[in-house]
Amino acid sequence: DAGVIQSPRHEVTEMGQEVTLRCKPISGHDYLFWYRQTMMRGLELLIYFNNNVPIDDSGMPEDRFSAKMPNASFSTLKIQPSEPRDSAVYFCASSLAGSGGAENEQFFGPGTRLTVL
Amino acid sequence: AQKITQTQPGMFVQEKEAVTLDCTYDTSDPSYGLFWYKQPSSGEMIFLIYQGSYDQQNATEGRYSLNFQKARKSANLVISASQLGDSAMYFCAMRDRGAQKLVFGQGTRLTINP
Numbered sequence: 001d002a003g004v005i006q007s008p009r010h011e012v013t014e015m016g017q018e019v020t021l022r023c024k025p026i027s028g029h030d031y032l033f034w035y036r037q038t039m040m041r042g043l044e045l046l047i048y049f050n051n052n053v054p055i056d057d058s059g060m061p062e063d064r065f066s067a068k069m070p071n072a073s074f075s076t077l078k079i080q081p082s083e084p085r086d087s088a089v090y091f092c093a094s095s096l097a098g099s100g101g102a103e104n105e106q107f108f109g110p111g112t113r114l115t116v117l
Numbered sequence: 118a119q120k121i122t123q124t125q126p127g128m129f130v131q132e133k134e135a136v137t138l139d140c141t142y143d144t145s146d147p148s149y150g151l152f153w154y155k156q157p158s159s160g161e162m163i164f165l166i167y168q169g170s171y172d173q174q175n176a177t178e179g180r181y182s183l184n185f186q187k188a189r190k191s192a193n194l195v196i197s198a199s200q201l202g203d204s205a206m207y208f209c210a211m212r213d214r215g216a217q218k219l220v221f222g223q224g225t226r227l228t229i230n231p
Contacts, residue, residue: 031217043221106219108162
């Protein structure tokens, strides 16, 4: 299995521009998560999906952020318009459904390093 | 609300020594799971070990073991016979059982010296 795939790996953009991050979860996984990692705030959960349906988006910082999962094999996280404070590493992760034990470990993608100038 | 605390921002250890990374947690749910992840300088997050709140024995995975003290709400990671490749950030995380959200600590940067 190829693991969780994210693209692009690096993104540099200017303030005000739209940014779209992409994720392909592991085939067969029911859950998909988007995290943001910064030095100041550490790893934060932004949103997660179950069977393509958003379950909890309470971590989405503001309306500039949106996420979609049109099918089981693809998700996007969009920032419009982007701001310098959005600069971070964005991780996508996926997991199987279950009771919450070790079998539900989250597998992380390599991350997208976003820099907004 | 769930909370994970890692009090050691950085640790320096000599190669081949054992190292303990501290993690304390807080939750009102009696059923939960604790996870440790490793993040090397390349940036990926690698799952290391899991401990369930009702597990009778401490979890072990190769050189990794978890010192789980439920009454103290601590779940320290022990790495035996440390290697240069163990140098990385280490994150403790927890999830209430039945939930899917992981809450992460701030991490500990471990440096193994030759």
